Amino acid sequence: MRADEVAVGFVNALRGAGIDVAVGSSVNYYQALGAVGLEQRSSVYWAGRATLVTEPDDIEIYDKIFDAYYGGQQLVATPVVEVTQPITLVVDDDGDDEGEDGGGDEDPGDPSLTLRWSRHEVLRDKDFADYSDDELDEAHRLMAAMARLGGTRRSRRRRRTHRTAGHPELRRTVRAAIRSGGEPVRRWYTEPGERLRRVVLLLDISGSMESYARALIRFVHAAVVGRRRVEVFTIGTRLTRITRELSSRDPDRAISEAADAVSDWSGGTRLGDTLAEFNELWGIRGMARGATVVILSDGWDRGSPEVMAEQMARLHRVTHRLVWVNPLKATPGYQPLAQGMAAALPHVDDFIEGHSLHSLELLAEVLADDRAPAESISMIGAQAV
Structure with a gap:
């Protein structure tokens, strides 16, 4: 042959x-x-x-x-x-x-x-900026499978366990002993339960993010309908909460309602000021405490870098994990030199790409890892520069 x-x-x-x-x-x-x-x-x-x-x-x-x-x-x-x-x-x-x-x-x-x-293999590494409308619809179906993101945390509510190393459940043990003539033949124990850790998504919808925001909003919607305890905000020139608008399982209806609720779509960028508003109204008051906060932005900011650094430091102190998703990171030779990105990077735990389905798979893996960050991303950022 x-x-x-x-x-x-x-x-x-x-x-x-x-x-x-x-x-x-x-x-x-x-x-x-x-x-x-x-x-x-x-x-x-x-x-x-x-x-x-x-x-x-x-x-x-x-x-x-x-x-x-x-x-x-x-x-x-x-x-x-x-x-x-x-x-x-x-x-x-x-x-x-x-x-x-x-x-x-x-x-x-x-x-x-x-x-x-395989169309899925082609879309997996293709840049979101090059997607057609049909490819965005196909990508949304793939995102739905990966967007059940987020780990768990210990809950104050206890659950029953068969392990003797747990905490004794005295009430149930005594009740069982009464039925056996006062002898505690079987002992019952409890251990701390688990609950989903809250995930907060802050999506940059400024003009510089327009080509990526139209794809990332679909990922955000898949996250909202795919699991509980997910909050979504848009950041640009102002802060807008769109969790309720994205709660519909119909993606077209959800994205349309979210677009109607956001008045600064494809506008300017004031990341530091909008993060300050989020910290004052939502984050520091409880929403970001112990949560995983994900910022999806290219880091371009017209505001003061000092304000950006201060607000990122405040946010990092109360969160379990602070993740920054930057689509520009996949660009060959990229360096985080934009003043907003440079000011924020020392306070970020994970700095990953966000330009393709493959990068969103990596984001899902990061959020599923519930361990505390081993090291600050500032060292990685220094190497990139």
């Missing part, structure tokens, strides 16, 4: 067995066969194993398909560089109509490699 025939046939066999082979993996396998040659069976095996198998559970299936496909066949060494006949890559998209002919110009004699691509 030639290298092109091996790539086409073996990939189709794996897909038929249920292994999801991506487009890039198929091309890598074809190139790997040209690099290792087809003389040794073990080289062909590991070329496919290294490029086509991404899940440990698929290894057993891969081995069976490999033995069945290559059983008793003699492989002929045909390096890829010597193959003059082109391979036609036929991309199979689930959204295409089955009756539509997309390859009428290809020669039927040319070898064709039928591949499938």
Whole structure:
């Protein structure tokens, strides 16, 4: 068998067995066969194993398909560089109509490699600023699965436990002893319960964040309807609470009502002043105490950096974790030199990107980790500068 025939046939066999082979993996396998040659069976095996198998559970299936496909066949060494006949890559998209002919110009004699691509994989690393409206709707459905964010904290309300290391529950133990003639045959215990930790999301809706805010508002909405104890505010030239507007499970209706409630959408930026208003009216009074506060902003601020630093320090003192999500952090060569970002960074526990679905997955992982921050993000910020 030639290298092109091996790539086409073996990939189709794996897909038929249920292994999801991506487009890039198929091309890598074809190139790997040209690099290792087809003389040794073990080289062909590991070329496919290294490029086509991404899940440990698929290894057993891969081995069976490999033995069945290559059983008793003699492989002929045909390096890829010597193959003059082109391979036609036929991309199979689930959204295409089955009756539509997309390859009428290809020669039927040319070898064709039928591949499938995942829209989710494409959107996962794509920048939100480049999303179309249809892609935003698709991304919202993916966000709903990851937006059940936030860890738990200890509650004052106790719960029953079978562990003897807990606190004795005297009332229930005595009641059980009465039923057994006064002998405490079974002892009952309690331990501190757990409850969801509050998550507060502060979304920058200024003009510099417009291309990202339209995607992040969908993530914020998914968080509100996905779990309890989530509060949402917009920050720009003024502070606006939009938790109630985003409580509808219909995303179009929720985002429309939130847009009507916010009067400074795509306006200026006064992050320090709006954070001061949040601290005075909501945060310091109790909403931010022991909560995880997430600021989604690019850090551009027209106000005083001293005010920004003071308000971030106040907020950091009462929160469990203070997270800053900056879409510009993914830009090559980015440095936090904007005066607002530079003033806020020493008081932030986690400084992460927010330009793609993948970065929001990282945010969900950070918020699910309920341990206290091990170190201040100021050290990381200093390295970035």
